[in-house]
Amino acid sequence: MNAALEIAESKGYKIVLQDIRSDNIASIALHQSLGFETDKYAYVNKKGNEVFLFLKALY
Numbered sequence: 001m002n003a004a005l006e007i008a009e010s011k012g013y014k015i016v017l018q019d020i021r022s023d024n025i026a027s028i029a030l031h032q033s034l035g036f037e038t039d040k041y042a043y044v045n046k047k048g049n050e051v052f053l054f055l056k057a058l059y
Contacts, residue, residue, distance in 0.1 A: 016055070017053060022042055038052045
């Protein structure tokens with residue numbers, strides 16, 4: 001994941017946004033440990049799954 005963030009930053013991306021299923025505890029923990037933030041509001045994606053949006057600003 002760190003490599004993907006570095007590549008995104010090197011390509012000029014300013015923000016990374018991921019939707020993570022609300023029942024995927026391991027992925028939520030990973031994103032939090034990498035500094036992603038969420039509003040903790042549950043959205044429903046196109047497949048009908050409940051997801052949280054995680055956002056990270058790249059500097």
